[in-house]
């Protein structure tokens with residue numbers, strides 16, 4: 001394990017039914033300060049892997065956060081954020097009220113920091129004017145942005161993103177790319193993202209991983225893409 005490892009996977013296996021494992025004996029180290037992008041065919045198990053790594057389903061094997069074996073999943077979940085493509089929000093509440101719920105649910109300690117970060121991210125993602133509207137009046141992209149903002153503002157050590165920006169406008173995607181790069185570089189945190197978007201992979205991925213045949217490996221074919229981009 002390198003000193004930079006933030007999350008270590010040891011022998012991780014998981015199946016929705018006993019007869020068939022979707023993930024088999026996966027060993028992998030994710031580094032702090034990096035954005036790792038996971039790609040793979042439909043049904044390869046990418047979303048399932050994110051659920052396993054976020055502690056949402058029971059699995060075989062062990063996870064280590066900064067060298068310490070994760071035994072208390074509740075405590076672990078406070079230190080990470082899992083952001084699916086269709087987040088759970090309360091429709092009858094406003095955006096701001098939903099953000100307060102996120103703050104309370106995860107027992108965020110740094111109240112003023114949390115709200116400072118909310119306003120900073122909401123400004124960049126054009127959400128300030130919508131915070132006091134009920135979420136039932138939000139579009140899909142606005143719902144996704146609100147959940148994303150609330151969870152990033154918790155300052156998690158690892159952010160798991162599942163096809164996060166497919167419903168976002170181009171300008172917001174451009175802004176979020178810069179913000180996520182800053183997030184991992186300044187705070188020495190990690191982002192682990194699933195996407196099919198080659199453009200996002202190219203712009204965000206420090207490392208590209210391929211989930212294939214029930215296991216996870218670094219994708220070597222990524223590097224020529226980076227070289228091509230740098231000589232254009």
Ligand SMILES: Nc1ncnc2c1ncn2[C@@H]1O[C@H](COP(=O)(O)OP(=O)(O)OP(=O)(O)O)[C@@H](O)[C@H]1O
Pocket residue numbers: 016022040041042043044045046047048049
């Ligand atoms: N809740 C579930 N119960 C049973 N099987 C499931 C469940 N969720 C997913 N699966 C199965 O697990 C496999 C992996 O699904 P998963 O959603 O992780 O794939 P994916 O790589 O994220 O696919 P995509 O790129 O299409 O989003 C698929 O065969 C899928 O049918």
